[in-house]
Amino acid sequence: MSNKEVVVSERVGDLMVISMNHPPFNLLGPVLLGGIMKAMKQAANDGARAILLKSALKHFSAGADLEVFAVSEDNNEKKGKNSTSPLSFLSFMSEFPLPVVASVQGAVLGGGLEVALACDIIIAARSSRIGAVETTLGLAPVMGGVQRMVERIGLARAKEFAMLGRRHDPEEMERIGLINLVVADNDLEDVSVNYAQQLANGPSIALGAIKKIANLMAEKGLNEADQQMAAIMSAVLTSEDVKLGIQEFQKSGPGTAVFEGK
16 A cells, blocks of 8 residues: 555645545554655645644554564664654654644554654544553553653653553543643544644744744753754744734734744
8 A cells, every 4th residue: 555545635725634544543554654754744845834634534543553563673674774663753753844733533542642742732532532552462652652741741640651551531631731632523623624724824934943942842951942042043033924923013913913934
């Protein structure tokens, strides 16, 4: 099955909606991960200003395709770095400049949760079930789930969730900060698109700077983020959107600028 068949992209204004379509459960392996990365790269090259990652199926993703990953990692050892390995995917997501919103429903388990956690914002349907369930198979998360749960909910909670391998209601995950928002199942698509469109209509250079500084803080600490902040902000301060934002603020007040992403 080709990347084109397992990932479907649709442009909605300045937003690119990327839907995983790898029946029956969007199990994650090199083909699906590679398809996501290829679609996101193409979206950025085509001028999209935000990404909405969702599923075209009943479930967001029930986890990793363990047999495929086992073969992939074995080949990786023999041939060198694998461009669709879990580490390569995580590096790609961390360095990707545009805001990425995950819209999740159904099973959001194992690797599926880890993919969502690699996104900037997670919106979940009320009936979804979310969990780091790898220990029920005798495994541990291999796509950065433990680290990203520590970032979002703290050390003790992250250990608890990863070790016990339970499935959780999204309301609880929203309450403790693992995900951003829970909505009614019937509202998931509209709310997710509207939320992501707000980011797509925002000042793209400033949003990219926020993402980069936040990731620096998470990965390298407060001092490193402080040290690099001025260099990162230089592109923001000279952007066309800043000029437009100040002009509209002086003319009409805050919140009236229509940004161009430049």
